Amino acid sequence: MSGRWFLLAVLTASYGAGAFGMLGISPLSPSLVEDFALSRLEVALIVPSIYLGGLFFSLPGGQLADRFGVRKSLLGGLAVVAGGLLAGAWAPAFPTFLACLFVAGVGWSVVNPALGRAIIDLFPVRERGMAMGIKQMGLTLGGVASALVLPVVAASLGLRVAMATCAVVVALPVALTYRVLARLDHGARADDRPHTLHAADWSWLRRPALLVFFATGLVLGMVQAAVLSYLPLYAGQALGFSAIQAGLLVASSQAGGAVARLALGAASDRWLTGQRSLWLALTGLVGALIFTTYAAWPVNGAAFAGVLAFASGVGAYGWVGIFFVVSAEVGGRAAAGLLSGVAFAAIVVGLLTGPAAFGLLLVRANSYALPWAVFAGLAALVTVATLVAGPAIDRQRVVS
Numbered sequence: 001m002s003g004r005w006f007l008l009a010v011l012t013a014s015y016g017a018g019a020f021g022m023l024g025i026s027p028l029s030p031s032l033v034e035d036f037a038l039s040r041l042e043v044a045l046i047v048p049s050i051y052l053g054g055l056f057f058s059l060p061g062g063q064l065a066d067r068f069g070v071r072k073s074l075l076g077g078l079a080v081v082a083g084g085l086l087a088g089a090w091a092p093a094f095p096t097f098l099a100c101l102f103v104a105g106v107g108w109s110v111v112n113p114a115l116g117r118a119i120i121d122l123f124p125v126r127e128r129g130m131a132m133g134i135k136q137m138g139l140t141l142g143g144v145a146s147a148l149v150l151p152v153v154a155a156s157l158g159l160r161v162a163m164a165t166c167a168v169v170v171a172l173p174v175a176l177t178y179r180v181l182a183r184l185d186h187g188a189r190a191d192d193r194p195h196t197l198h199a200a201d202w203s204w205l206r207r208p209a210l211l212v213f214f215a216t217g218l219v220l221g222m223v224q225a226a227v228l229s230y231l232p233l234y235a236g237q238a239l240g241f242s243a244i245q246a247g248l249l250v251a252s253s254q255a256g257g258a259v260a261r262l263a264l265g266a267a268s269d270r271w272l273t274g275q276r277s278l279w280l281a282l283t284g285l286v287g288a289l290i291f292t293t294y295a296a297w298p299v300n301g302a303a304f305a306g307v308l309a310f311a312s313g314v315g316a317y318g319w320v321g322i323f324f325v326v327s328a329e330v331g332g333r334a335a336a337g338l339l340s341g342v343a344f345a346a347i348v349v350g351l352l353t354g355p356a357a358f359g360l361l362l363v364r365a366n367s368y369a370l371p372w373a374v375f376a377g378l379a380a381l382v383t384v385a386t387l388v389a390g391p392a393i394d395r396q397r398v399v400s
Helices: 004-023 029-036 042-068 070-089 094-122 125-157 159-176 180-184 190-195 208-237 243-270 277-296 302-317 320-365 369-395
Strands: none
Touching (some): 004 094, 004 125, 004 159, 029 042, 029 094, 029 125, 029 159, 029 243, 042 070, 042 094, 042 208, 070 094, 070 159, 070 180, 094 125, 094 180, 094 320, 125 243, 125 302, 125 320, 208 243, 208 302, 208 369, 243 277, 243 302, 277 320, 277 369, 320 369
16 A cells, blocks of 8 residues: 555644653653552552453454544544543543543543554555564554653643643644545455454454463563552652652663564564564563563662663563564454454453462562562563464464
8 A cells, every 4th residue: 555654643642642642641740640549459559450451442443444544533532532531531430430430441442543553554565564563663652752741740740631631632634634534544454354363253263372462461461560559659669769760760761662573664664674573582581681680680860760760661562563563463453453452451361360479479579679570570471482482472373
């Protein structure tokens, strides 16, 4: 499809705007703790509330993308996100705020399958890793921007204004890109259906390699959500950083994820294209090493802490692009959206359980050493499982 790189730029910017709002909740966690008088364990409810809607709506969201096309599903999802965040800006109590995040999460669950569908529609196999990496950079760059901007807005104008800022930024693509994305407003072609996996009949559940693949997404989702939820609090409580310094560490981790997603996507197109799962093993290894460092050695030097945070982003966020490329290629043109939805649902289970597990370990040990060590072990487990099951996982892919 001609103009695919321009369309990718538009999709990436739209994804970044959505990420600004959704990932912006993490650097606002110190302000949320103060505004709602939260305990350390209650903090673990924030990120899972965002993704709980994804657990129920990611598969229907994938079907929407396959049936109605990218434009309607993507922009409709972002509109729901903006509405949920705007309502959250004026939530009178913490339970109401969590309910608003749930609504925003329902909209967010549609966005990833729609973008997976777009990558399969627009790009040949030798460009998909790079394209997915660029698209995923939108997520992490949106997270970097929110980590830099929102703590300052909250400190100067208050939490409510910061949340309203999230909603406005998310709404921008809905207002600006409807006509531009018209070329993507179609569903799966009927002549594609006989040649690709029908995920709707749940046949993928009978494929052990795919179950292992989706299980690695669950575990990596746990790791990602734990870092997203607790890195800013770890920086403040264990390293003695201010809220703005903690925001800078979050920005460093998001920057590491952005660079890793682009670099790993390009590498998977050029080398080991038929073995993309090996790149998942690499990110698991990086995460294991960094989290072990956090457990054994709390580094409070600003420069070194920033370097470690950057590397933690490689392990916590760098895997996502490769993961969605593999899931979309398993689905092929007829079911790329739905299998991307399955992948997102697997990640969501991890996003829901990861912060709670980290928080419970933190409360039990009254130290960050134990939870970081446990999550280092989980990241190492992903590396081992992916190396063992990788060849079978890669054989499931449809690469036409």
